[in-house]
């Protein structure tokens with residue numbers, strides 16, 4: 120079976136500047152793919168080409184294996200079986216909820232009572248069927264917009280930052296409800312976001328974009344735990360970076376040597392670790408824990424600052440050797456005074472080693 124949505128080698132330039140470069144991916148039915156990346160990396164342009172409101176310079180788009188658009192053939196947007204839900208896609212203010220949901224259906228609400236009732240039930244808005252948009256909260260409007268987008272049973276739904284207008288506290292609930300409904304409908308979803316948290320929560324597959332290219336794609340677990348490069352690692356959380364140079368297939372640090380095979384001597388190396396994967400131990404008269412294969416050797420450091428963040432504490436350290444700044448997060452309340460000597464270790468299975476790009 121071909122993926123429900125498939126994109127092959129899409130390219131788009133504006134004024135000679137490439138903003139989408141050789142983008143390819145597939146989204147199976149019932150799955151959510153998130154196009155994730157910083158502002159201006161080409162996410163919305165990709166979405167607009169798939170929707171049919173912009174035209175690619177080269178590349179092909181398929182829905183259920185059928186060509187929707189290449190550089191010669193082009194189905195108009197309304198014949199692509201692709202639904203849209205954009206942040207600024209407001210509901211029609213002069214229509215009640217029932218007619219808003221039925222808007223894309225032939226015959227309006229009168230001819231589609233069952234479908235409208237089913238969708239409003241699924242988004243828990245049945246009691247608002249006769250309300251007008253201005254009588255609804257932001258979250259309620261969003262749920263109606265979702266029902267409207269799904270009413271014509273699109274094969275593919277494109278969502279551009281659909282939750283960004285909502286109150287932070289409402290968002291997670293609405294995201295989860297939306298996800299449940301999309302799975303039930305079997306729609307393939309392509310969701311654009313610049314928020315890693317949103318992508319981690321929603322996506323079966325993340326497509327991470329940078330400068331018009333997909334730099335890594337895969338399940339959220341893979342991107343978080345096996346990032347392709349230092350920037351990908353940094354996109355999902357704060358990171359600590361140790362720098363060094365290859366010497367005889369090894370890179371030396373205050374935490375012992377790291378294997379860097381296959382790289383010529385002198386290659387600059389970034390050793391990356393997330394703050395939650397630093398281990399700390401107390402100083403026992405100038406001695407720290409013994410080296411282990413799991414954690415390498417310990418390095419002596421002093422506390423620069425410690426802050427309580429609610430669920431965890433953030434402690435900033437500086438190593439005695441090389442004065443490397445390192446942040447550690449620890450669960451609960453841990454606020455050692457400035458200057459406290461402690462021993463740090465890096466969980467070797469959580470360290471990423473990259474040649475500097």
Ligand SMILES: Nc1ncnc2c1ncn2[C@@H]1O[C@H](COP(=O)(O)OP(=O)(O)OP(=O)(O)O)[C@@H](O)[C@H]1O
Pocket residue numbers: 133134138156157158159160161162163164165313
């Ligand atoms: N119609 C256009 N004409 C000229 N340049 C454009 C046009 N549309 C987009 N661009 C440029 O292409 C680049 C990518 O824009 P795009 O909107 O796809 O990025 P994005 O990743 O969706 O960003 P954001 O998250 O800020 O919406 C930007 O530099 C933008 O200025």
